[in-house]
Amino acid sequence: MNLIDVINKADQLKAEIDALRPISSEQEMRIIQKFRLDWNYHSNAIEGNTLSLGETRAFLLHGVTAKGKPFRDYLDIKGHNEAITYLEDFVNGQQPLTEAHLREIHTILMVEPYEVKAITPDGLQTRRKIIPGQYKTMPNHVRTSTGAFHYYATPEETPAKMGDLMQWYRRSQEKGDLHPLILAGTFHYRFVSIHPFDDGNGRMARLLMNLILMQAGYVPVIIRIATREEYLLALEEADVGELEEFITLIGEELIQSLDLYVRGARGESIEELDDIDKKIALLQRRLEIEQFSHGVEKNPKAQERLFNEVFRPLLAKVFARFSKFEKFFNQSECLAFYTIGGQRHPIRSQKPSALLEKLSDMSKSVLDGIEVRYDLFNFLKNTNYYIYFSISLAFGESEFTISCNWHDSTHQPRYQVLTNGPYDRIYTDEELSEIAFPIIEQIYTLIETQANITQTNS
Numbered sequence: 001m002n003l004i005d006v007i008n009k010a011d012q013l014k015a016e017i018d019a020l021r022p023i024s025s026e027q028e029m030r031i032i033q034k035f036r037l038d039w040n041y042h043s044n045a046i047e048g049n050t051l052s053l054g055e056t057r058a059f060l061l062h063g064v065t066a067k068g069k070p071f072r073d074y075l076d077i078k079g080h081n082e083a084i085t086y087l088e089d090f091v092n093g094q095q096p097l098t099e100a101h102l103r104e105i106h107t108i109l110m111v112e113p114y115e116v117k118a119i120t121p122d123g124l125q126t127r128r129k130i131i132p133g134q135y136k137t138m139p140n141h142v143r144t145s146t147g148a149f150h151y152y153a154t155p156e157e158t159p160a161k162m163g164d165l166m167q168w169y170r171r172s173q174e175k176g177d178l179h180p181l182i183l184a185g186t187f188h189y190r191f192v193s194i195h196p197f198d199d200g201n202g203r204m205a206r207l208l209m210n211l212i213l214m215q216a217g218y219v220p221v222i223i224r225i226a227t228r229e230e231y232l233l234a235l236e237e238a239d240v241g242e243l244e245e246f247i248t249l250i251g252e253e254l255i256q257s258l259d260l261y262v263r264g265a266r267g268e269s270i271e272e273l274d275d276i277d278k279k280i281a282l283l284q285r286r287l288e289i290e291q292f293s294h295g296v297e298k299n300p301k302a303q304e305r306l307f308n309e310v311f312r313p314l315l316a317k318v319f320a321r322f323s324k325f326e327k328f329f330n331q332s333e334c335l336a337f338y339t340i341g342g343q344r345h346p347i348r349s350q351k352p353s354a355l356l357e358k359l360s361d362m363s364k365s366v367l368d369g370i371e372v373r374y375d376l377f378n379f380l381k382n383t384n385y386y387i388y389f390s391i392s393l394a395f396g397e398s399e400f401t402i403s404c405n406w407h408d409s410t411h412q413p414r415y416q417v418l419t420n421g422p423y424d425r426i427y428t429d430e431e432l433s434e435i436a437f438p439i440i441e442q443i444y445t446l447i448e449t450q451a452n453i454t455q456t457n458s
Contacts, residue, residue, distance in 0.1 A: 006251035013258035020265040031264035045225040079111040107133035130199045152195035180216035184209045185247035229316040302423040317436040330378035339368040369394040
């Protein structure tokens with residue numbers, strides 16, 4: 001769906017909820033408890049919290065803790081849960097949001113001061129003390145998996161930038177010219193781009209986004225751990241001015257939340273619906289694997305599953321990092337090819353996410369292969385320097401192969417098989433990350449080497 005369709009669907013579901021009111025207190029409590037559990041679990045899991053959904057439920061509902069889990073993980077769940085309570089009270093109080101409230105929410109979220117390991121912009125190991133409710137006093141730029149830094153506002157810039165953000169928010173609310181979804185999604189992105197606190201900025205951004213939506217009568221958006229890569233990729237695209245893609249993603253998750261609320265308001269069992277969906281998915285997977293195990297040759301269904309469950313998540317991981325290299329070049333191009341009947345056909349798109357959607361549609365056909373290519377031209381320090389990089393998925397009769405090809409203007413083309421196997425092979429998210437990391441590390445090494453060469457020559 002495009003953004004207009006998403007907004008219309010969200011408003012339609014909200015109107016349906018309003019028409020179902022008043023909702024019995026018992027039904028509403030069940031819905032709220034469901035939202036709270038999912039919100040607490042997924043928002044923290046995105047940031048690396050190790051508690052499972054079951055462990056999160058046991059802790060929040062019964063105070064039960066599991067052996068071997070970090071104490072800080074429980075503090076993060078506790079603080080996040082209390083921050084949600086603060087938001088609910090804040091919405092009921094109908095107060096205007098201020099910077100003082102942001103600091104108070106952060107104080108609740110982070111629970112208590114603590115120290116974390118950090119790396120200075122010079123690459124030195126250090127420790128940073130996290131003070132809840134206090135804007136950062138040290139740079140909190142992050143080192144990516146490529147070794148490069150992603151830069152946020154400096155400590156000196158942060159107070160002014162936060163003041164500007166809150167002024168923009170208040171003016172937008174007073175004018176009422178932005179749909180609540182656009183206002184909430186834009187606020188989320190602008191807050192993250194500042195990164196005003198030493199820690200907890202991602203959780204804060206999602207809390208504040210939902211506060212804005214709840215103030216407008218909507219329900220909370222749950223960004224699930226399963227969509228983490230897509231969510232981060234959309235934020236990456238927003239960095240280069242493509243904010244609509246990010247807001248659309250938020251809107252699609254909002255629609256899921258609204259749909260869940262409608263089911264709960266009608267008295268349907270939202271827990272059982274979730275459980276049966278999981279059971280259906282597991283049954284489908286078991287039947288598919290059983291079918292594959294009998295030596296079925298390639299077919300559209302097998303290819304589509306392989307693309308959506310293996311190749312597409314791998315590409316999302318690579319795109320999320322590779323797009324950061326664009327800042328070092330004056331020109332970039334992303335395109336793809338699909339081969340069918342021996343004929344190679346191009347697909348062009350400026351947005352990697354749009355490219356993946358087109359490829360997803362093509363994967364439903366019997367193909368020979370798919371190739372996704374990224375070109376970077378005109379290096380800032382040497383305009384003659386370029387990098388060509390591609391990842392390919394080849395469909396054999398009973399096995400697939402995923403490989404990569406890359407070269408720059410100073411090296412011969414290199415080819416590497418990343419993984420291969422039968423069509424029933426299943427990968428974990430961790431396995432896909434392990435495949436993606438060496439690719440990005442290699443490209444970073446090429447760029448770093450070229451930068452050192454040009455620096456020496458200059």
